[in-house]
Amino acid sequence: MTTTDIVNRLRIWAADGSKAERRLAEIILSDIEYASRAPIADLALRAGVSEPTVTRFCRSLGCEGVRDFKFKLAQVLAIGGLYLFPEPLVRDERDARVVDAVAEGAASAIQRVRDITDMDTVNAVAEMAVEAGQICVFGSGGVSSLGAVEMQNRLFRLGLSVVAQTDGQMQRMQAAVCDKKSLVFAISASGQATSIIESVRVARQYGARTVAITNPDSDLAKEAEVCLPFIIAPDTQLYKPTAGRYSLLFIIDLIAMTTAELIGPSVLEGLRRIRISLSGLNMSDPGRPVGD
Amino acid sequence: MTTTDIVNRLRIWAADGSKAERRLAEIILSDIEYASRAPIADLALRAGVSEPTVTRFCRSLGCEGVRDFKFKLAQVLAIGGLYLFPEPLVRDERDARVVDAVAEGAASAIQRVRDITDMDTVNAVAEMAVEAGQICVFGSGGVSSLGAVEMQNRLFRLGLSVVAQTDGQMQRMQAAVCDKKSLVFAISASGQATSIIESVRVARQYGARTVAITNPDSDLAKEAEVCLPFIIAPDTQLYKPTAGRYSLLFIIDLIAMTTAELIGPSVLEGLRRIRISLSGLNMSDPGRPVGD
DNA sequence: GATTTAATGTTGCTTTTTTACATTTTGCCT
DNA sequence: AGGCAAAATGTAAAAAAGCAACATTAAATC
Structure with missing residues (x-):
């Protein structure tokens, strides 16, 4: 219940x-x-x-x-x-409640993940990312697949070879072609998504290194070499999208930033090139972050 | 307390x-x-x-x-x-710097968008969403395309007919088939992305209602009927992914939640069904947010 | 080491909840 | 309608839980 x-x-x-x-x-x-x-x-x-x-x-x-x-x-x-709130609230009150619910959800989601994330693990993961020949990111479901795509988005900018798979079949196929130079990120809030667990197992058999971003008590966490805890708190508002997405974004940012610093200044050259490549699209404002 | x-x-x-x-x-x-x-x-x-x-x-x-x-x-x-509620980890200075940079970036991004977002506009947008026969979400570039997909992800759960297009060509094609029952969300941090501006113009010609989530001083903002300000502050940390993503997520959450409340309890039935549909995937923990 | 103060324990009392049983109400059949 | 079974509700007493007052012990201070 x-x-x-x-x-x-x-x-x-x-x-x-x-x-x-x-x-x-x-x-x-x-x-x-x-x-x-x-x-x-x-x-x-x-x-x-x-x-x-x-x-x-x-x-x-x-x-x-x-x-x-x-x-x-x-x-x-x-x-x-x-x-x-069984009765409809007056407009202003309702508005304030919506804004507060979303803002507080986001803030506390970030606060929590900030408190529990072990930077030693993140540093280790960043090193794995730098050393890897090929990075695969697996994620299924609304939140996790978003995270997978976002991870790809953040890492390819650093000059890394990274591919996100959000489809279960594709995940398995991708896992099957992994080798010792591969690094797998497996993202799942529940840690029970079958395709992801199996993909990690398969990739690992072929020698890939594996990082799970998931509930540390889950099957997925047990299957992977390293686990970064990602816990979605039960939601306080039925109508509100889960604030866990902010947590996941945060973890991804930590990994991306740590990895970028590890790679060092050569990253900046890559970012510069991306910016140039966009300049043909009328989006060349130099103060703007790379890639809209 | x-x-x-x-x-x-x-x-x-x-x-x-x-x-x-x-x-x-x-x-x-x-x-x-x-x-x-x-x-x-x-x-x-x-x-x-x-x-x-x-x-x-x-x-x-x-x-x-x-x-x-x-x-x-x-x-x-x-x-x-x-x-x-774990005890916050103690970290050495270098690690703390990374964590703090990301956390503060995220927190202030949320704070800023919270301050400038006008809930009257959000409410109006939610009403447009409820009334629309078909919702299109256009976004290009790393941050905005992520936002577009996320917007689709949040709105389809509410029983709305929504499609995200992150490809410029597809955006134009989609815009070309819009009519008076269409609602277009156009997401762009710069507000200069050509394909999006043009798509909005075309959709509007065919009678669609248009909402831009973008820089209010941009061309895109001028082109659309309604604008929700989404401003990405220039980043101080070169290696850090832009915190603007948190702002965008926040705006999307506001829209999703307001729309959900507007639709009312029938939304819950949809969410319940989604949950049931996932139960075959070993992910049936009822405390978990809908869709991993 | 004596003396004061703070911390903890003992005992029994009060409040709160539950059980067992009595009574009433409700629904149903003739 | 009247009577009967079943369900619902009430009564009273017992059990459980929490608390206050006082006794004792430990600690700090001189």
């Missing part, structure tokens, strides 16, 4: 439950903060029911007891978001 | 507190899930202290009592579980 399911169930009970259940559900939904802290005696009084009814109600909602129920309500409050 | 402060305080007590406090803090930190549900008698036993010590400890942590303490722990767990 996901945390927010408890609110859904409350909604259902508020509509379909028996008399006492309806009243209770309404009271609770009308003030979750209160309900999560008040003793059941208070709650029972407010709803005009007896105390055991509250206990039973919690059980029928799928909780172990009142304590467990309150525990879940506390989590709902922490997660907040959509469920706590 | 933010929710996660409780973890920080526990850390401090684990290091600086008295003997009993240290033991208690360690026990709690070692298993927050357990600590948030166990009665204090259990906790006291494990830590080898007396029950009132636990109560006192909770108070000294700034909680009203044990219940309040457990309440806060539950919220910590909801937000991300222990592993999301």
Whole structure:
């Protein structure tokens, strides 16, 4: 049961439950903060029911007891978001909420990955990238495939030979042609994407070095030589795109920057050439980052 | 006090507190899930202290009592579980410089776009998206094409008909088949990308509505009906990938979230289906964001 | 080493939750 | 409608959890 399911169930009970259940559900939904802290005696009084009814109600909602129920309500409050705003908000309030939700999600996603990323690992990965003859980046799913493409985008500028594969079949095929000079980046938020796990295994058999950017407890992490932790926090807002994308972008930036510094000034020559190559497209503003 | 402060305080007590406090803090930190549900008698036993010590400890942590303490722990767990609040790693100077450069770049990029983005415009854009029969997203170049793909990725989940084109030729072709029911998103950091400007002009000729996500002083901004400012600040760090990508992601998130809320609950059904469709791929963890 | 202060433990009391059982209500059948 | 079973709800007492007051021990200070 996901945390927010408890609110859904409350909604259902508020509509379909028996008399006492309806009243209770309404009271609770009308003030979750209160309900999560008040003793059941208070709650029972407010709803005009007896105390055991509250206990039973919690059980029928799928909780172990009142304590467990309150525990879940506390989590709902922490997660907040959509469920706590049953009525449409006035425009300004809503706007502020949207902006805040996105900004805070992004900021905390970055903060977290910043705290847990071990630069020794990143440095090691950068060295692997510099030494590799061919770099493959595998990623599937919305977030991870975006990351794979972005990784390719960042690394090719450094003069590295890199190819991103977001298709499962292509990943396996690419893995099959890996050798000792290959480096594989495997990106997956879950760490359970089958095609990626298998591709890593295959590539490794052929002597490739492998770096997973994934949940460190996952199968993928176990399969790869090195793991950079990439954890997507459960989302606080149903309608909001996951902030985990910012984390992934951050990790990619770390790798790209470290690798660039490792390669040194010759990188700059490559970047300069890219800029020149774009100048024919009316995009030659020299202050602009390379490649729009 | 933010929710996660409780973890920080526990850390401090684990290091600086008295003997009993240290033991208690360690026990709690070692298993927050357990600590948030166990009665204090259990906790006291494990830590080898007396029950009132636990109560006192909770108070000294700034909680009203044990219940309040457990309440806060539950919220910590909801937000991300222990592993999301690791102690920040200590890094040597060189490593810290890289991490800080990337983090500060990202944070300030988000901050800047947050400040300048007008939610009235975003709301208007969301309405256009909801009303549109077909949405086209055009973007060229590293950052903008990534943004285009990401925009497609975010919007198709909402049940919208959306197609991203990152190839100049394809953009023009797509623009040529636009009509009054079309909505075009044109993404370009420079606002000078010829194929995009022309595509917008063509699409508009055929009656499409057009939204530019670009530099507001650019030709592209002038060409489009609506402009969401997207400005890439010149980078101070040559080796660092531009932080402007975070800005773009932010704008996309704002649009996606606003549109989702505008569409309303029927969106959730779509997200649910996407999740179900992934469950065959061993990725059915319900707590995970939709689509890896 | 005595004395004060802070920290921790012991005991028993209060609050909160739960169990077991009694009562009421509801739905259904004749 | 009236009666009966089943479900829902209430009552009261027991169990569990948390807490306060005081006792004791450890530590710091002189």
